[in-house]
Amino acid sequence: MVNPEVPESDSDVAARVTVEIRLRAVTEVNDGAPVGEVAERYGVTRQTVTAWRKRYEAGGLEALADQSRRPHSSPGRISPDVEALICEMRRHHRRWGARRIAYELKLEIGKQAPSRSTTHRVLVRNGLVNSQEQQHKRVYKRWAREAPMHLWQLDIVGGVFLVNGREHKMLTAIDDHSRFVVAAAVLPVPSGPAVCDAFLAAIARWGAPFEVLTDNGKQFTGKFxxxxxxxxxxxxxxxDNGITARLTKRRSPTTTGKVERFHKTLRRELLDETGAFESIEAAQAAIDEWVHAYNTVRPHQSLDMATPASLFRSRVTDPELHPPDLGHRRQIFGVLIR
Structure with missing residues (x-):
């Protein structure tokens, strides 16, 4: 029952109007009655009467029946085959998220591939998204240098285990602009000289960056x-090589967030899966192989699914690059060498 004290909207009125009444209104307009008068007489707007008239002219009496408000197409709906493929990819690659799966699907099936959001809904619907992935991540301000070799982020990280029970650390370095890994060297001992040997090897291979960013570890600075x-x-x-050395603020690990993120990926995709290595050489060989794929094959979300190698450009090694005389470093630096 209609409440006379509450004015009805056009949609409410139109819902009650039968096909015969709509036809009568259209007929009156076609016979010359002003649209405004007909609209007022039937309690609808001029636009509604005009719409009825167009529908009748296009489709006859049947076109005046109530039309479904469902969209003609549902962009978010996908075929069962594509949904099954999404689930298969997720089960086979447990660490791939919706964005990576959508990217791989686009490479495989082209325009039929769903969007990232649709892919995510499929994963949720099939119980393939865990609670941790659905939690809101803390948002940090992102920054990156405008070109490769402008800045390297360096760090020392553990987690490389041998079958004899010993744990070794690595020197890792990543180009800030391209995320290209320029160093991932397993260290015999995490000393200053060992770190510097790995650093010099990276410079010899790729050239010297303009700047480096490290934490305040004793291998990197004597400031403290x-x-x-x-x-x-x-x-x-x-x-000696014209590199500006920058330090992070204390207790601010997110400053070197790119290399820290690399560590998590390395642990998750290689170290945790492989377990203990027979020797340092075996560990280095496995890490080198994985880093090569990381740099040249693996698409990166932060790079709009490009690979680091596609954005990285090394510098020609400076022929006047003169590392310190490492054979005399203890005499030169005394007890400061650790």
Missing amino acids: TRPLPAEVLFERICR
Whole structure:
């Protein structure tokens, strides 16, 4: 029952109007009655009467019946075959998210591939998204240098285990612009000289970056050495080769977020899966192979699914590159070499 004190909308009125009444209104307009008068007489707008008239002219009496409001197509709906393929990819590659799966599907089936959001809904519908993935991640301000070789982020990370029970650490370095891994060297010991040997090897291979960013570890800086600050070997190498050495603020691990993110990926996709290695050489060989794929094959979400190698450009090694005389470093730097 219609409440006379509450005015009805055009949609409410139109829902009650029968095909015969709509036909009568159209007929009156076709016979010359003003559209405004007909609309007022039937309690609808001029636009509604005009729409009825167009529908009648296009499709006859049947076109005046109530039309379904369902869309003619549902962009978010996909075929059962594509949904099955999404689920298969997720089960086979447990660490691929919706964006990566949608990207791989586009390569495989082209225009039939669904969007990232549709892919995510399929994963949720099939119980293939865990609670951790659905949690809102803390958002940090992103930044990146405008070109490769402008800045390397360096860090020392553990987690490389041998069958004899020993754990070794690595020096890792990643180009800030391209995410290209320029160093992932397993260290015999995490000392200053070992770190610097790996750093020099990366410079010899790719050239010297303009800047490096590290934490405040003793291998990287003598700024906090007591009783007096002093230059350590890493800082000397940077100074002698025109590299600006920058330090993160204390207790701010997100400053070197790109290399930290690389560590998580390395652990998840290689170290946790492989387990202990027979030797340092075996560990280095496996890591080198994985890093090559990481740089050249694996698409990166932060790079709009490009590979790091597609964005990285090395610098020609400076022929005047002069590393310190490492054979005399202990005499030169004394107890500061660790």
